[in-house]
Amino acid sequence: MSISAYDRVKTARDNKRPTGLDFIHGLFTDFLELHGDRRFGDDPAVVGGVARLEGRPVTVIAIERGHGTKDRVARGFGSPNPEGYRKALRLMRQAEKFHRPVVCLIDTAGACCGIGAEERGQGQAIAENLTAMMGLNTPIVSILIGEGGSGGALALAVADRVWMLENAVYSVISPEGCASILWKDAKKADEAAKNLKLTARDALTLSVVERMIGEADLGQPPFYARLRAMLSRELTVLSEQDALLSQRYEWFRRIGTAEQEGNRDT
Amino acid sequence: MSILKFRYNPKNELEPGGRSAAPVQQDESEPERTCPNCRKSTPVSRLWANQNVCPCGHHFRLGARQRIGLLADRDSFREMDAALQSCDPLRFSGYEAKLESARLSSGEAEAVLCGTAAIQGQPCCLFVMEPGFMMGSMGTAVGEKLTRLFEYALTHRLPVVGCTVSGGARMQEGLLSLMQMAKVSGAVRRHSDAGLFYLVLLTDPTTGGVTASFAMEGDIILAEPGATVGFAGARVIEQTTRKALPKGFQTAEFLLEHGFADAIVPRSVHRETIGYLLALHGEGGSQ
Ligand SMILES: [Zn+2]
Numbered sequence: 001m002s003i004s005a006y007d008r009v010k011t012a013r014d015n016k017r018p019t020g021l022d023f024i025h026g027l028f029t030d031f032l033e034l035h036g037d038r039r040f041g042d043d044p045a046v047v048g049g050v051a052r053l054e055g056r057p058v059t060v061i062a063i064e065r066g067h068g069t070k071d072r073v074a075r076g077f078g079s080p081n082p083e084g085y086r087k088a089l090r091l092m093r094q095a096e097k098f099h100r101p102v103v104c105l106i107d108t109a110g111a112c113c114g115i116g117a118e119e120r121g122q123g124q125a126i127a128e129n130l131t132a133m134m135g136l137n138t139p140i141v142s143i144l145i146g147e148g149g150s151g152g153a154l155a156l157a158v159a160d161r162v163w164m165l166e167n168a169v170y171s172v173i174s175p176e177g178c179a180s181i182l183w184k185d186a187k188k189a190d191e192a193a194k195n196l197k198l199t200a201r202d203a204l205t206l207s208v209v210e211r212m213i214g215e216a217d218l219g220q221p222p223f224y225a226r227l228r229a230m231l232s233r234e235l236t237v238l239s240e241q242d243a244l245l246s247q248r249y250e251w252f253r254r255i256g257t258a259e260q261e262g263n264r265d266t
Numbered sequence: 267m268s269i270l271k272f273r274y275n276p277k278n279e280l281e282p283g284g285r286s287a288a289p290v291q292q293d294e295s296e297p298e299r300t301c302p303n304c305r306k307s308t309p310v311s312r313l314w315a316n317q318n319v320c321p322c323g324h325h326f327r328l329g330a331r332q333r334i335g336l337l338a339d340r341d342s343f344r345e346m347d348a349a350l351q352s353c354d355p356l357r358f359s360g361y362e363a364k365l366e367s368a369r370l371s372s373g374e375a376e377a378v379l380c381g382t383a384a385i386q387g388q389p390c391c392l393f394v395m396e397p398g399f400m401m402g403s404m405g406t407a408v409g410e411k412l413t414r415l416f417e418y419a420l421t422h423r424l425p426v427v428g429c430t431v432s433g434g435a436r437m438q439e440g441l442l443s444l445m446q447m448a449k450v451s452g453a454v455r456r457h458s459d460a461g462l463f464y465l466v467l468l469t470d471p472t473t474g475g476v477t478a479s480f481a482m483e484g485d486i487i488l489a490e491p492g493a494t495v496g497f498a499g500a501r502v503i504e505q506t507t508r509k510a511l512p513k514g515f516q517t518a519e520f521l522l523e524h525g526f527a528d529a530i531v532p533r534s535v536h537r538e539t540i541g542y543l544l545a546l547h548g549e550g551g552s553q
Binding site: 118 | 499
């Protein structure tokens with residue numbers, strides 16, 4: 001294969017790539033945006049609300065990078081603040097109460113690195129989403145549609161199904177950050193990307209995601225129709241499952257159990 | 267005397283709980299440590315007698331076994347999964363050598379020690395992260411050890427006490443490290459849902475994916491004075507925002523002020539404070 005891991009990173013970040021809101025409008029009908037975390041404010045980097053998927057009520061949460069410079073700046077380039085994660089959690093709890101499934105669309109370079117973000121507990125906000133989603137008693141499907149940057153992406157990806165677009169990436173750290181920490185040279189991002197195993201195929205091989213979604217017709221009506229049908233089928237399956245939470249736990253529980261020496265020494 | 271030998275054989279033998287057994291003797295030839303806060307140099311034995319805290323109050327870092335020695339009742343620590351250690355699941359360039367040198371320099375197999383212990387007679391599960399092992403970074407072995415500890419604590423209905431020190435998720439294990447944040451959080455959640463107590467002690471430094479997961483998931487979160495605790499690295503924030511960081515940014519005191527820590531507790535009273543909280547939660551209310 002001639003497409004390098006870092007090529008995929010660039011594709012995932014491409015400004016012309018459909019964003020969270022494009023996916024919302026492509027996949028759902030009757031979307032109504034619901035704002036605010038009821039604690040501090042409303043983070044435009046996270047868009048959430050209610051919608052219908054082939055008629056079925058759902059809660060949708062997307063990270064939105066924005067289109068065009070002005071919009072992108074206003075949305076913090078799709079790097080959520082704590083209030084973004086708290087808004088997402090509020091909407092997820094609302095979904096649980098009214099027995100609606102949750103669909104998360106993830107596209108972020110990572111959680112916002114800022115003074116305000118630290119003052120308002122970025123780490124705590126992400127941590128709370130992880131524990132809350134582990135126990136959220138309604139089906140969750142998370143789809144990585146572009147960049148899946150570290151904890152800021154994981155905070156919306158503790159789900160029953162984690163899917164990934166063919167050219168999306170999912171990584172513990174940006175390749176540039178990794179290269180500058182390890183080799184003091186951000187220009188070695190190419191090398192870091194290869195090492196990090198961050199492509200959709202890598203994530204499939206590592207059993208971190210369950211499905212890879214082809215994107216030859218990305219953004220076209222047939223693409224959304226296919227994904228919509230896939231989602232709809234999956235939500236039906238999940239809504240009939242009674243051991244939802246223990247299966248969600250087990251999905252994550254098994255990751256990284258076989259990669260050690262001295263496993264089970266007791 | 268080698269540093270290593272000194273570490274395991276301090277001149278002033280410490281009792282568990284960290285009180286010095288003998289009066290401190292000054293020795294002209296003994297090594298000193300310079301405090302980054304007050305810039306004064308103090309003989310290592312004097313620091314030791316004071317639990318590795320400078321007379322000015324600056325808390326030097328502690329190795330995991332040293333901290334267990336200060337916290338746990340004498341001979342009460344029973345280590346679990348001691349041999350469990352990360353391989354190199356992604357074949358990440360240079361990682362194997364890094365693991366090897368971390369093991370040699372720290373004398374530990376991995377970046378966290380887990381086990382059962384008693385603190386002032388209160389039984390608990392205890393994990394302590396090791397700053398000398400790749401700055402306590404979390405890979406699959408750390409995640410697996412912590413998950414097993416919380417699962418064990420759930421089965422045996424024990425509280426968990428955790429001392430965090432970590433640079434975050436270990437990048438050399440890529441996505442597998444990232445997923446440990448979710449995995450451990452799941453185990454914390456199950457433990458919590460069973461009505462069991464989890465106490466976190468944040469120590470210097472606690473950052474990244476550890477702050478964004480189990481370090482912030484305690485029922486009670488204590489912090490050591492002056493500890494750096496945050497999500498993003500201060501340098502990254504400075505470069506991203508091009509703003510000067512406020513004084514005391516991302517310290518334990520900053521966390522307290524913004525409502526993200528319950529209390530700042532100096533090392534000299536860790537044992538008493540944690541012992542008290544374990545006893546209080548063990549008594550139960552109206553069952
Ligand atoms: Zn000092």
